[in-house]
Amino acid sequence: MHKINDLLIWKKSIELAKSVYLLVAELPSEEKFGLKSQIKRSAVSIPSNIAEGAGRNSNKEFKHFMSIANGSSYELQTQLILLDELNLKNKNKIQPVIDLCIEIQKMNYSFQKKL
Template identity: 80%
Template sequence: MHKVENLKIWKKAIELAKSIYLLAADLPSEEKYGLVSQIKRCSVSIPSNIAEGAGRNSQKEFKHFLSIANGSAYELQTQLILLIELNLIKKEKVKPVIDVCVEIQKMNYSFQKTL
């Protein structure tokens, strides 16, 4: 088992989720139950699955939950791009968040290789 609070990837994912909640406040209210809800769920799913995997009894289970977290990171990245494509938010505002998302994807892949 890994102590989740010590994992850099988990800390980075927590920061990403916080960024998404701040970003969501700038999105149109009519998207509250659409993309806003979806990006929030995805962003929370990433650190949550990392934490769940860290609390499991085997490296195999941990890798499985890291894989789920990675899927959520790719899903979130896609939704952020869609926000830009739909002109719901400026690219300059979303680009740094997408960059963190991609960084987490890379960290996740590397971390899985070490397990």
């Protein structure tokens, strides 16, 4: 078992989720149950799966949950790109969040190799 508070990737993914919530708060209300909801679920899934994996009994199980978290990060990245493509948000506001998402993807890949 790993302590999530000691995991930089978990801390960064919490930061990402907070950034996403702030970003989508300004989306049109008609997106409440569409893209907005899906983006928030993807963002929360990343630190949640890291935490669940950290609480498992083996590194093999942890690696499995890190893989799920990585999939959610790619899902989130795609949804953020859609915000830009649909002109729902200014690219200048979206890009830093995408950059953090990519940083977490790289950290995840590296962390899984160490497990």
